Amino acid sequence: MEEKKSVAEHVRFNLLSALVIDDMGAMRHALKTQLQIFGMNDIHVAGSAEEALGRLDCRSYDLILCDYNLKRPSSGQHFLEFLRHEGRLKPSSVFVMVTAESEYDFVANAAEYVPDDYILKPCPEKRLKSRIERLFDKRNFLMPILLALEGGQYGAAIASCDNLLENEPGHRWIMDVLRRKIEAQAALKDYLGALETCNIAKAIRDDVPWVSLELARANLSLGNIDVAHDIAGKLVAMNSNYVAAYELLSRIGEARQDSTSALEMLMMSSRILPSARRFRVVSESAYLLGKHDEARKASESAIKLSKGSIVERSDDYLSLAQTMVDMGDCSKAISILEVDAKKFGEKGMFGVMQNAILAQAYLGSGDTGKAKKLIERANNLLADRTDGMTMTALGKAMLKSGDLISGLKMFTRAVQVSGDASARIANHVTKAMGDVGHEGKVADVIDGGRRRILDLVNEANKLMRAAHFADAHQKLHDAFEIHAENIEALLAATQLHLLWLKRDGLDDVLIERTRGYLGTLDRLVPQNEKVMNFYKFFQTILGG
Amino acid sequence: MIMHDMKNSIALLEMDLERLNHHPGLPADAALAYRRCQDLKARLIAFLTLYRIEQTGFQPVGSPVNVLEFLEGVVEFSPSAETGSVPVCVAMERIQRNPLTKSWDIAYFDKLLVEMAMESAINNAVRYAKQRIDVWYETEGDSISFFVLDDGPAIDSADASVQQHASSTGLGLALCHAVAAAHGGGGSVSIATLPDEGTLFTLKLPTLR
Numbered sequence: 001m002e003e004k005k006s007v008a009e010h011v012r013f014n015l016l017s018a019l020v021i022d023d024m025g026a027m028r029h030a031l032k033t034q035l036q037i038f039g040m041n042d043i044h045v046a047g048s049a050e051e052a053l054g055r056l057d058c059r060s061y062d063l064i065l066c067d068y069n070l071k072r073p074s075s076g077q078h079f080l081e082f083l084r085h086e087g088r089l090k091p092s093s094v095f096v097m098v099t100a101e102s103e104y105d106f107v108a109n110a111a112e113y114v115p116d117d118y119i120l121k122p123c124p125e126k127r128l129k130s131r132i133e134r135l136f137d138k139r140n141f142l143m144p145i146l147l148a149l150e151g152g153q154y155g156a157a158i159a160s161c162d163n164l165l166e167n168e169p170g171h172r173w174i175m176d177v178l179r180r181k182i183e184a185q186a187a188l189k190d191y192l193g194a195l196e197t198c199n200i201a202k203a204i205r206d207d208v209p210w211v212s213l214e215l216a217r218a219n220l221s222l223g224n225i226d227v228a229h230d231i232a233g234k235l236v237a238m239n240s241n242y243v244a245a246y247e248l249l250s251r252i253g254e255a256r257q258d259s260t261s262a263l264e265m266l267m268m269s270s271r272i273l274p275s276a277r278r279f280r281v282v283s284e285s286a287y288l289l290g291k292h293d294e295a296r297k298a299s300e301s302a303i304k305l306s307k308g309s310i311v312e313r314s315d316d317y318l319s320l321a322q323t324m325v326d327m328g329d330c331s332k333a334i335s336i337l338e339v340d341a342k343k344f345g346e347k348g349m350f351g352v353m354q355n356a357i358l359a360q361a362y363l364g365s366g367d368t369g370k371a372k373k374l375i376e377r378a379n380n381l382l383a384d385r386t387d388g389m390t391m392t393a394l395g396k397a398m399l400k401s402g403d404l405i406s407g408l409k410m411f412t413r414a415v416q417v418s419g420d421a422s423a424r425i426a427n428h429v430t431k432a433m434g435d436v437g438h439e440g441k442v443a444d445v446i447d448g449g450r451r452r453i454l455d456l457v458n459e460a461n462k463l464m465r466a467a468h469f470a471d472a473h474q475k476l477h478d479a480f481e482i483h484a485e486n487i488e489a490l491l492a493a494t495q496l497h498l499l500w501l502k503r504d505g506l507d508d509v510l511i512e513r514t515r516g517y518l519g520t521l522d523r524l525v526p527q528n529e530k531v532m533n534f535y536k537f538f539q540t541i542l543g544g
Numbered sequence: 545m546i547m548h549d550m551k552n553s554i555a556l557l558e559m560d561l562e563r564l565n566h567h568p569g570l571p572a573d574a575a576l577a578y579r580r581c582q583d584l585k586a587r588l589i590a591f592l593t594l595y596r597i598e599q600t601g602f603q604p605v606g607s608p609v610n611v612l613e614f615l616e617g618v619v620e621f622s623p624s625a626e627t628g629s630v631p632v633c634v635a636m637e638r639i640q641r642n643p644l645t646k647s648w649d650i651a652y653f654d655k656l657l658v659e660m661a662m663e664s665a666i667n668n669a670v671r672y673a674k675q676r677i678d679v680w681y682e683t684e685g686d687s688i689s690f691f692v693l694d695d696g697p698a699i700d701s702a703d704a705s706v707q708q709h710a711s712s713t714g715l716g717l718a719l720c721h722a723v724a725a726a727h728g729g730g731g732s733v734s735i736a737t738l739p740d741e742g743t744l745f746t747l748k749l750p751t752l753r
Contacts, residue, residue, distance in 0.1 A: 026556050027552065034563075124562065126620075207608075239606070
């Protein structure tokens with residue numbers, strides 16, 4: 001009881017702001033009144049996800065109370081998914097889903113986008129107040145960490161975690177501190193550190209599933225694939241609905257180059273907890289494996305689940321249309337793009353890719369003249385812009401139209417500009433070239449030094465994760481010999497040098513190299529989020 | 545859709561009555577109206593939950609729960625505990641710390657379902673208890689048991705009104721059985737007379753992961 005009193009005393013309702021989202025006006029009013037009784041004054045309301053987004057465009061809120069069952073098209077879960085995926089929800093904001101008992105098992109099991117808490121409606125005042133107090137008690141304790149994470153200052157976040165671990169080892173929220181530390185370490189790719197922190201968490205409580213999951217993740221990142229598989233396998237054996245574990249098993253399958261098993265795990269996760277995001281991932285994996293029917297079904301499900309909502313994506317229509325072209329149903333592909341996807345117009349990369357896939361479809365249906373016009377239009381729309389997926393679709397259209405030279409150039413360029421997504425784009429290019437009967441040229445296209453660089457960067461990453469920094473540097477040096485401005489190599493080199501500086505202290509040579517890599521990256525990929533985070537970490541190391 | 549509207553209407557009525565009861569000097573009937581509304585809501589939700597468990601593929605949601613905190617919350621927020629004339633207490637003397645972690649147990653179960661079951665059991669105990677109701681838990685291996693002990697007359701008493709003790713739970717007991725079953729094999733519900741003590745309700749669950 002004493003602890004509960006102190007929790008209540010620490011939460012100053014009059015200093016907190018809230019956004020209440022419910023499609024029923026009477027419910028909005030009732031919840032707002034309840035919060036006012038607690039002492040809150042700064043409360044806004046919204047009747048839909050769209051209206052709430054408008055509010056969030058202007059300011060942030062400490063507390064968001066959102067009804068799960070908002071009017072279509074966007075539910076509370078769509079809203080939360082959008083906020084988290086777009087990074088619009090600050091770590092220091094508390095998101096509570098208000099749900100009926102008929103929905104709460106779905107809400108609570110939504111592993112990927114989990115609210116901070118959920119409450120059943122109607123919630124008596126005393127209980128609601130107690131729940132909010134508890135949530136803010138936790139938030140207040142974690143605040144230094146949350147603020148650092150908000151700013152992308154992962155080094156500072158880790159330092160805050162360490163401070164709490166040292167000064168408050170027995171605190172009720174200490175496991176949450178450890179979880180945040182693991183999150184920050186993973187963001188910095190300090191997987192050895194993350195593993196160590198997982199073991200500390202496990203020593204405190206060995207019966208918490210997320211600890212085992214993070215242990216498996218850290219081992220996977222360190223290349224200990226069998227260990228990761230063993231841990232993840234045990235998790236699903238204990239809980240057959242543990243979606244995050246299935247998704248990890250899928251990544252393990254990819255690491256073992258067992259794409260079939262990886263797809264099976266993804267499909268399992270989408271069966272347990274269907275969501276547009278999951279279906280998108282299933283669709284792409286199935287497509288790359290040539291399982292077009294599964295890809296089609298998954299794309300259709302993604303569209304169905306997100307149609308009209310704030311998480312709707314024009315890409316889903318492109319994926320579905322491309323799959324239909326590959327299945328030989330060109331008229332269906334044309335209908336999808338010219339009718340169903342008409343609402344998206346011809347904007348940006350969507351417009352380019354739409355024209356490229358339509359060109360493929362018209363070629364398939366025998367209208368070569370129209371196809372060539374569409375290819376020309378796509379090329380004009382593309383202009384000087386770059387996007388690996390779009391260029392792959394356009395390259396495929398070019399090859400199908402008989403323009404071998406332009407097609408191969410387009411594929412090569414797609415691989416070169418793909419940066420972080422190079423492995424993914426390489427897979428798409430490989431499939432696309434195979435589909436048009438040019439599998440013999442895949443190595444030339446991707447290899448233009450590219451695959452060798454990819455291999456060298458992968459080897460460097462493995463050495464980096466095992467803290468063999470000098471060896472990792474040699475690998476990257478070899479990569480730069482092939483292509484001095486390869487983005488992936490530059491990112492890996494920057495990461496390596498930051499970890500090196502962190503471990504061994506300030507060194508003029510390392511500092512100079514790091515500055516050089518960051519400067520080149522700034523020029524090649526300006527305003528890149530990862531590069532900006534690297535800069536912040538670099539400043540932290542330098543003591544700035 | 546109809547049920548959704550009904551629940552929303554009851555929710556709004558409850559919130560209105562709750563707000564009204566903040567005003568000083570209200571007649572006792574106002575508080576009674578609020579309690580009756582809470583009771584109605586609880587029964588509706590229990591019925592709907594029971595229906596879902598029995599008719600659809602309801603998946604219980606396991607989460608790590610500090611069991612002592614959970615029980616304290618159940619007792620603190622239980623409408624029956626709040627309004628009944630007999631105190632409902634967490635029997636600390638019957639609860640042991642985990643010998644390995646030296647702290648209170650963390651167990652994995654569906655908080656919402658178990659809370660409903662416990663409220664139902666407490667609601668029933670409040671009707672028959674004389675002076676006290678004790679609530680506690682025990683863990684054993686991969687299972688956890690929750691107990692509600694009231695010092696009312698035995699369930700096999702000749703008193704006709706008391707004979708309703710076991711069957712008067714009706715919806716509540718059915719919900720408790722369903723909650724136990726939803727948690728998988730090994731779950732059970734029992735009501736037994738303890739000589740010189742009273743009536744003991746036990747909800748045993750295998751813990752989820």
